[in-house]
Amino acid sequence: MSLKFTASNLSRIKKPGANSKSSLSPLHRSKKESVQKKTPKERLEVIQQNxxxxxxxxxxxxxxxxxxxxxxxxxxxxxxxxxxxxxxxxxxxxxxxxxxxxxxxxxxxxxxxxxxxxxxxxxxxxxVVTINQLYSLFDFRGNTFVDQSLELNVRNGSLRKFIISNALPVILRSGTKASPSLLGQKVTYGYENTEVVARVSDYLAQISTDIAEDVPESNRAGHREALEKFKEYIQNNVSSLFVTNDQFSTGELKILVEAGYLTLTSNHHNEIDVDQYSIAFPQCGTFLKMINSGKVWMVQxxxxxxxxxxxxxxxxxxxxxxxxxxxxxxxxxxxxxxxxxxxxxxxxxxxxxxxxxxxxxxxxxx
Structure with a gap:
């Protein structure tokens, strides 16, 4: 608990040659000394790690x-x-x-x-859920168990994994730990990919809903056909994480990106013409933003x-x-x-x- 000091009853006008320390009352000095000698809070008692x-x-x-x-x-x-x-x-x-x-x-x-x-x-x-959440849910079995079990369920069509490009903000610091400040360190801000998982039934239901949904006349041309083709591709390629312009035309790719089912694999403007797209779950970015905001709050x-x-x-x-x-x-x-x-x-x-x-x-x- 921090201590608040009040102004001394003595005059704040110093006399010539007066020592500033002697102007403090004994009570004032005792409070100051108690703050300086205050011991830090004890660590929590640990009876089991990890x-x-x-x-x-x-x-x-x-x-x-x-x-x-x-x-x-x-x-x-x-x-x-x-x-x-x-x-x-x-x-x-x-x-x-x-x-x-x-x-x-x-x-x-x-x-x-x-x-x-x-x-x-x-x-x-x-x-959707993150891979990291599954790691914690089954941490008594280990990450390898999750990876192997997830792969089996992806192959049998129960679950689907998505790689969301440039979704996770990261901070990298280079320099010596002995440095008392960050002045001698190089700080790099960037983004890295993250993985999420969803039930295939939910994903296909989302596509079917969007197929049946009425769209504005200006966006109607090829919209339903592109989504139907994409749904068929998902059903026939259960473990695919990406598509290219070999599977879909430029117009179809544009429709699928606008619908949220595809994202560019790069976040750099100079690579905007890349022909590989990540398969995504619409509105997944909002979910990841919520998760990342929570982690920022927790770290702070x-x-x-x-x-x-x-x-x-x-x-x-x-x-x-x-x-x-x-x-x-x-x-x-x-x-x-x-x-x-x-x-x-x-x-x-x-x-x-x-x-x-x-x-x-x-x-x-x-």
Whole structure:
């Protein structure tokens, strides 16, 4: 706790030759000395390092079930992995998922309506998850298990993997760690690719919906034909991550890019004519922006904490704030557990067990 000083009762006008230190009262000096001698906050007591997130999936080998678990528990008010808003019995007895949100206290009806609209129209239909979240979900089995299991489910047509180009902001610093400042270091800002996963049934349903949707007359020419051709390609090429102008014409590629199903594999203007495009999930960028915003918040929060570590309960309290800030822009009720899972899978943070609950600390990786 910081101490606030008040002005001394002595005159602020110094007499010639007066020593400034002697003008301080004994009480003032004792306060100053106590601040200087104040010891830092003690570190959290660790009883186990590198603990799992304990999401009760130890009895399954199914990455598909992991994806389902992430998607069905992504919203804070409906998650079964904590009871911060409702008991588990209340969630199980609720017939309509949106009822949980509308019954939530502390939010206006306008805010609740905005949340529902955002979730329904601004995010990928059916939902996507990041590879890093799956790594954390199955971290007791290892990343190799996730990679191999995911590959099998991609081949059998259950899941589909997407590589989203230039979606993850990164900061690289070069220089010696001994340098007390960043003046001697070279800082490079850039972007790297990230991987997300979706259920194939959800992806095909999204394409079918867009095929049936009415489009303006000016964009109607070839729109439906391009989407139907793309859907057939997806069904026949279950593990394909990219397409080229060998599979689609220039006009078809333009339509698919505008619809959000393809993205350029490069972010550089001088490579705009590249003939390779990444297969994408429409509105996936909005989802990744939400995840990245959450990781930025989390890194900033832990950076300000003593020893860059904090109990999970304390993180949740800051995440929610006094006015349920996590249910407002840009998170709209997204659960903090999955922000932590994504950051843990990326190696940005690590979990440890204390006598009073799970704790989190920064690893130093950005």
């Amino acid at each position: 603990v799992c997130m304990n999401f009760h999936l130890r009895d399954t080998d199914s990455v598909v079930r992991g994806v389902d678990s992430l998607l069905s528990n992504q919203w804070a008010e409906a998650s079964i992995f904590h009871t911060r808003y409702y008991s588990r019995e209340a969630k199980e007895s609720c017939q309509v998922a949106t009822d949980l949100l509308f019954l939530l206290r502390g939010l206006s009806m306008e805010t609740k309506a905005e949340i529902i609209k955002y979730r329904a129209t601004q995010l990928p239909r059916g939902g 929060c832990l950076s300000k904490a003593a020893y860059k570590e904090m109990l999970e309960d304390a993180l949740f309290e800051k995440w929610e704030g006094k006015k349920l800030n996590n249910f407002r822009r840009p998170f709209y009720g997204y659960d903090l557990l999955w922000i932590l899972a994504d950051a843990k899978g990326a190696g940005v943070i690590e979990a440890f067990q204390t006598p009073v609950g799970r704790g989190w600390r920064l690893t130093g990786k950005l």
